[in-house]
Amino acid sequence: MTLRLQPVKVATGSDDQESQLVFKDGFLVAVLVCLSDSHGSDVGKWFLEAGFGPVDDPDPPLFSDLDEAQAWITTQLALTVS
Amino acid sequence: MQDDARPRKDPAGKPPDPDHTQTNPLIRKLDSLASLSDADRAVLETISADTRSVPAHTDLIREGDAPNGVYLILEGMACRYKRRSRGARQIMAYLIPGDFCDLDVAMLKEMDHAIGTLSACEVVQIPLDTIQELLRSHPTITHALRLATLVDEATLREWLVNVGRRSADERIAHLLCELLLRLQAVGCASSDAYAFPLTQVDLADTTGLSSVHVNRSLASLRERGLIEISDQHLRILDLQRLQALAEFKPNYLHLVRGAAA
Numbered sequence: 649m650t651l652r653l654q655p656v657k658v659a660t661g662s663d664d665q666e667s668q669l670v671f672k673d674g675f676l677v678a679v680l681v682c683l684s685d686s687h688g689s690d691v692g693k694w695f696l697e698a699g700f701g702p703v704d705d706p707d708p709p710l711f712s713d714l715d716e717a718q719a720w721i722t723t724q725l726a727l728t729v730s
Numbered sequence: 731m732q733d734d735a736r737p738r739k740d741p742a743g744k745p746p747d748p749d750h751t752q753t754n755p756l757i758r759k760l761d762s763l764a765s766l767s768d769a770d771r772a773v774l775e776t777i778s779a780d781t782r783s784v785p786a787h788t789d790l791i792r793e794g795d796a797p798n799g800v801y802l803i804l805e806g807m808a809c810r811y812k813r814r815s816r817g818a819r820q821i822m823a824y825l826i827p828g829d830f831c832d833l834d835v836a837m838l839k840e841m842d843h844a845i846g847t848l849s850a851c852e853v854v855q856i857p858l859d860t861i862q863e864l865l866r867s868h869p870t871i872t873h874a875l876r877l878a879t880l881v882d883e884a885t886l887r888e889w890l891v892n893v894g895r896r897s898a899d900e901r902i903a904h905l906l907c908e909l910l911l912r913l914q915a916v917g918c919a920s921s922d923a924y925a926f927p928l929t930q931v932d933l934a935d936t937t938g939l940s941s942v943h944v945n946r947s948l949a950s951l952r953e954r955g956l957i958e959i960s961d962q963h964l965r966i967l968d969l970q971r972l973q974a975l976a977e978f979k980p981n982y983l984h985l986v987r988g989a990a991a
Contacts, residue, residue, distance in 0.1 A: 662946040687945055695942050707818045708940050 755828030806851030849927035904976035
């Protein structure tokens with residue numbers, strides 16, 4: 649399963665702007681936002697700003713890097729296939 | 731620099747009353763709901779005398795436990811909560827000084843939620859037969875406690891509106907307005923400030939938000955000149971604008987005596 653990332657800026661109403669759209673087979677499945685230094689020790693982590701379909705989560709996780717985020721998204725997408 | 735933000739025991743600036751019943755938050759709360767007699771105050775003072783200190787983040791009773799008495803919070807802040815299997819927590823109520831946890835819990839065989847401290851607390855565990863005797867012998871206290879239960883239910887309804895129909899900033903603003911009035915009613919807040927032991931995770935678990943969104947909302951409220959948080963104290967800089975943002979109407983707290991009757 650291959651994901652495609654596309655850098656964007658998201659208007660979160662905060663200093664958190666650097667973001668990535670995450671696509672699977674041309675479909676947008678998630679929006680990841682990199683946390684700014686206003687989040688203290690979580691600065692630089694990636695936050696699941698939005699997830700679509702099986703990637704939606706009421707308790708959205710933080711990821712230490714984009715590889716970890718993509719692995720989690722891939723797992724979520726695979727869960728619905730089985 | 732935050733010294734003047736610390737809550738005063740008496741927001742009206744009166745000297746401390748030598749009569750301790752005027753500072754007992756349980757008596758202050760029930761006195762605001764019904765006209766207690768001296769005998770009522772004396773019995774409330776007696777049942778709230780045997781306090782114990784409980785550290786922050788400690789369960790008083792867990793989901794599934796058999797009720798083992800009624801807990802009364804005299805200092806600090808506790809909460810009712812439920813936890814999902816993966817660990818996610820939803821807080822359904824804050825318990826502040828003067829609040830009883832589950833007056834009628836004896837009617838249930840087991841707890842359907844947990845009660846835990848959010849900050850260090852002074853707590854009284856009152857045996858169920860003591861409560862039942864209190865309810866039998868002191869009708870005015872019984873009346874006040876029933877009104878307090880109605881206010882608890884009204885507060886829960888307001889929190890449901892919060893998580894279902896308010897934006898992130900509005901949810902936080904509403905909660906901060908509510909806490910100011912509730913804490914003022916028991917002498918634990920000044921006209922605009924109170925001790926604020928809640929973490930961003932606590933607020934997130936209360937408002938159905940992520941801690942990231944809570945962080946952004948608090949920053950937004952600060953940048954708009956509405957609040958200031960420092961050293962675990964919160965000061966509301968512009969109560970009128972904060973209330974307007976949240977569409978906060980204090981009617982559900984029934985803080986005027988007789989309003990809930």
